Amino acid sequence: MKEPLRILAPNPSPLTGPGTTTFLIGEDHVAVIDPGPDDDAHLEAIVAQGRGRIGHIFVTHAHLDHSQGAARLSQMTGAPVLAFGTATEGRSAINARLAASGMIHGGEGLDMDFTPDIRLQDDQQITTPDWSLRVLHTPGHAAGHLCLAWGDTIFCGDLVMGWSSTLISPPDGDLIDYFRSLDRLRQLSPARLLPTHGAPIQDPLPRIDELARHRRDRTAQIMTALHQAPDTAEGLARRLYEVPEPLYPAAQRNILSHLIALTQLGAVDFQGNLTADSFFSIS
Structure with missing residues (x-):
């Protein structure tokens, strides 16, 4: 496979x-992954590199x-936009209630x-010549987050990055x-x-393990x-982050x-209704 253009x-x-x-x-059938912000110069660069062949x-x-x-x-290319859904689709049950x-x-x-x-579904295959x-479908950072597997390479959006951990922000993110x-x-x-932010991750498994360990360590610090x-x-956050x-x-x-x-695991509790300002304590 030819290297993707960045x-x-x-x-x-x-x-x-x-x-x-x-x-x-792609060459004759070009796919764009994560078009990014609505920026004139950036979109014009995408169109130029697509050479009139952008189809997805x-x-x-x-x-x-x-x-x-x-x-x-x-609008510029006539190509359809493919994704899981809108910004709020796919939320977990507790986040949907919140x-x-x-x-x-x-x-x-x-x-x-x-x-x-x-709208794309989990395990769906999109194929051109x-x-x-x-x-x-890889929720966590966002409810409708998708990764796209291209042979043994995966375009991983914001799920895994090499330079930073991923923001998980309820009610759209779910740990x-x-x-x-x-x-x-x-x-x-x-x-x-291939994350959307930062350099390619050439040795994925240790990085995945590191990110999971980071979250477990943060959980232990919170407890x-x-x-x-x-x-x-x-x-x-003030006590644990600098x-x-x-x-x-x-x-x-x-x-x-x-x-x-x-809370879902029964390890901590809160009084009253759950809000961003709730006081949490050990169950």
């Missing part, structure tokens, strides 16, 4: 790393840095205007789903992972802190995902 969007940040990498595969636009999940440019790229109640609002980067032309992609998705990737034993004193997700002030909201969301998972 086009880097001009949207670097603490959460996107160097920016969004848009991938193009895949979106791994409906976050603005991945999906915002999809609709305009579709969202419906209005108690917890995530929304970090959600592309609420995103609607794909074609140039390439074949196997669809993997239990994230562990399941990591385990699924591990069982597939890919030769290489130790709660044994010392009940606290909110924000309070725990990050620049603008990143504390993301840290709080990550902590909240652990607390929700621990």
Whole structure:
């Protein structure tokens, strides 16, 4: 297989790393994976490299840095947009209840205007004379997150990155789903992972194991802190993270995902209705 073409969007940040990498595969039948932000220069570069042969636009999940440019790229090329669904589809049962109640609002980067032309299902195969992609529904970072297997390479969106751990932000992110998705990737034993942010991961299994271990260690830290004193997700984030002030909201969301998972497992409890400001304690 020919190497995918990479086009880097001009949207670097603490959460996107160097920016969004848009991938193009195929010669006569070109597929775009994660068109990225709605940026004129970036979309024009994608169209130019597609040489009038773009026939599919895949979106791994409906976050603005991945999906915002999809609709305009579709208008520019005539190619359909393929994804799991809208920004809110596929939420786990507890997160769906939280969202419906209005108690917890995530929304970090959600592309609420995103609607794909074609909805993809887990284990679906999309094939052209140039390439074949196997669809993997891998929730955790986002409810509708997809990975795309291309031979022994997997385009992994934001599920696994080499430079950072993945943000899990309820009610759109789910830690239990994230562990399941990591385990699924591990069982597939890919030769290489291509995240949308950052460099390719050439030795995937140790990195997958490292990320799972990081989450288990964070869970242990949360339990130790709660044994010392009940606290909110924000309070725990302040006790456990040392990050620049603008990143504390993301840290709080990550902590909240652990607390929700621990609640589901019966290890911690809270009083009253579950909100982002709930006090959690050991059960």
